Amino acid sequence: MSDFTLIVRLLGAALLGGIVGYERESEQKPAGLRTIMLVTLGSALVMVLAQRIPELIRVQVDTLTMDPTRIMAALVQGVGFLGAGTIITGQRTVHGLTTAALVWTMSAVGAAAGVGDWVLASTGTIISFVILRVMGRLDVRHPEREL
Numbered sequence: 001m002s003d004f005t006l007i008v009r010l011l012g013a014a015l016l017g018g019i020v021g022y023e024r025e026s027e028q029k030p031a032g033l034r035t036i037m038l039v040t041l042g043s044a045l046v047m048v049l050a051q052r053i054p055e056l057i058r059v060q061v062d063t064l065t066m067d068p069t070r071i072m073a074a075l076v077q078g079v080g081f082l083g084a085g086t087i088i089t090g091q092r093t094v095h096g097l098t099t100a101a102l103v104w105t106m107s108a109v110g111a112a113a114g115v116g117d118w119v120l121a122s123t124g125t126i127i128s129f130v131i132l133r134v135m136g137r138l139d140v141r142h143p144e145r146e147l
Contacts, residue, residue: 013044013113016125040110047114079107
C-alpha cells in the first residue's frame with residue numbers, strides 16, 4: 001500500500017466521522033465532533049495497520065497467518081467497551097444508548113475506510129447522518145413509559 005493511499009484512507013475516515021460528529025455536536029450530545037472523528041480514524045488506523053503488518057515485519061505472506069476478521073472482532077469489542085461508557089442509567093431512565101450505538105457504527109465506517117471500501121464507508125455515514133438528523137426529529141418521548 002502506498003503512503004498516498006494510506007493518507008487518503010485515514011483522512012477520509014476522519015472526514016466521514018466529522019460529518020456525523022458535526023451533527024452530534026450541533027445537538028450537544030456527549031460524543032461530538034472530535035470523539036466521532038477519533039473513533040473513525042482509530043478504526044481506520046487499526047485496519048490499515050492490519051493490512052501492512054506483513055510488509056512492516058518483512059515476513060513472507062505465505063509464512064504469516066493473517067486473519068483480518070480477528071482484528072475486526074477485537075476492534076468491535078474494544079469500541080463496544082468504549083460505547084458502554086457513554087450509557088448512563090438512572091432510576092427509571094437510560095441515557096446514551098444512541099451515542100453508544102453511533103460510536104460502534106462509526107467504528108465500522110472507519111474500518112471500511114481503512115480497508116478502502118469507500119462505497120460502504122460513505123453509505124454508512126450517510127445512513128447514520130439521516131438516522132440521527134431525520135429520525136431524531138420523529139422520535140416521540142413518552143415520559144410515563146417505564147423501563
